[in-house]
Amino acid sequence: MSFCLELHLQQSEDYKIIIKNAGFKEAKKIIEKHSPNRVYVKAGEKILGARIIGIPPIPIGIDDKESTVTLPYTKPCHGTAVVELPIEKEEIDKIKSIAIK
Amino acid sequence: MKKALLLLGCPEAPSQTPLAVYTTYKLKEIGYDVTIASTPSAKKLLEISDPENIYVTNKIDIETCLENLNEDEFDLLVGFVHKDAAVAYFVTFYHILNTKSVAITFEKDIDLLEKFIKDIQESTEADIISARAYHNPTPIRVKVDKYIKNLED
Numbered sequence: 001m002s003f004c005l006e007l008h009l010q011q012s013e014d015y016k017i018i019i020k021n022a023g024f025k026e027a028k029k030i031i032e033k034h035s036p037n038r039v040y041v042k043a044g045e046k047i048l049g050a051r052i053i054g055i056p057p058i059p060i061g062i063d064d065k066e067s068t069v070t071l072p073y074t075k076p077c078h079g080t081a082v083v084e085l086p087i088e089k090e091e092i093d094k095i096k097s098i099a100i101k
Numbered sequence: 102m103k104k105a106l107l108l109l110g111c112p113e114a115p116s117q118t119p120l121a122v123y124t125t126y127k128l129k130e131i132g133y134d135v136t137i138a139s140t141p142s143a144k145k146l147l148e149i150s151d152p153e154n155i156y157v158t159n160k161i162d163i164e165t166c167l168e169n170l171n172e173d174e175f176d177l178l179v180g181f182v183h184k185d186a187a188v189a190y191f192v193t194f195y196h197i198l199n200t201k202s203v204a205i206t207f208e209k210d211i212d213l214l215e216k217f218i219k220d221i222q223e224s225t226e227a228d229i230i231s232a233r234a235y236h237n238p239t240p241i242r243v244k245v246d247k248y249i250k251n252l253e254d
Contacts, residue, residue, distance in 0.1 A: 023185040025220070044170075044197040051167050053193045055224045074189045076140050076163065077111035 003091050005048040009073070015085035018070065020078070024054050027072045027080040034082070035061020035070050039099035047071065047095060048087065054080070060095055069095065102134045105177040108163070108194055109139035110187030116207060116238040117181050118146040123238070124179060124205070124245055126156045131253045133177065135159065138166040163190070170197050177252075178202040178227075188220045195225045202227035203248060209235035 009015060019030055031038065040057035041047065052058055053074040061070030061084070069092065070084040105128050109121055125135045136159040137147065144160055151157045167190075175198055180191035182204045195202045204221050208214040211233055218231055230248055232240035 024189045042196060043193040044167075051170075051193070051197075053167075054189045055192050055220060056196065074186050076184070076186050076190060077113070077142075079184070079186050080189065 003048045003087055005050045008085060009083065015083050018082040018084060020081040022080050022082070024072065024074065024080045027082050028059055030082050031059045031061050031070050031072065035063065037062050037064070039096055040101045041098055042100055045098055048091060057100055062092055062095065064092065067092065102132060103176040105133040105135045105179060106175040107135060107137045108178065108180040108191060109137060109143045110181050110184050110190065112140065112143035112146050114183040114207070115236050116234055116241065117183065118150050120205065120238050120241055120245070121147065121181065122150055122156050123242060127245065127249045129156070131249060136161055138163045167194070170194065172197065172199050174198060175200055180204045182206040182217055182221070183208055188217050191221065192224045195227055204229050205241060205245065206231040207234040207241050209233060
């Protein structure tokens, strides 16, 4: 079964919030500082079963060794959070395959 | 019939709901079929503002809309932008739809308003209607009238 970001954040405690209630550009800078290895994707791409929201290019931090990703998560009334969570290698490969840089 | 999607942000800005109902009315007058995408709380405000669905006939949850949205599904995107998150949503919808778009941008803080406008200009080619406004929808309403008149012409 494919990974579902919404469900994971609702039902699991296995993730880390690096910042919450931020502006998108602030979140973007935090991901770039936090994650030496990262890719960039277009706005609206399906990442981990959900469309990613933001101002493109949108950074996604990737830690291949720990098998984690760090990405922005935006909600209309709560601004943008940056979350780090563990995912399977095949999900990391899917993200890399749609990267624009 | 042309189709317009109105994208609402967080409903905490008092001008948003009346402007959404008003913009829907004006777009319907010039022949658009209008759908409003919003959060559940913004939807409740619309339902109470227009209890017999005289103006607002098509409503959809913003997340459901986003998940199923396809390029060119609408002829016009109208985004209500009064928070940083609303900029991110508008820009995302803009890039998925790839259609004519306008951001109705309003804030009481002039620095924030200018930041929202700059962020939209840097990442889209959308039209922008903007005014320093919060409680009073009139400054924006006047500009919406002018914009929709130009659409009609």
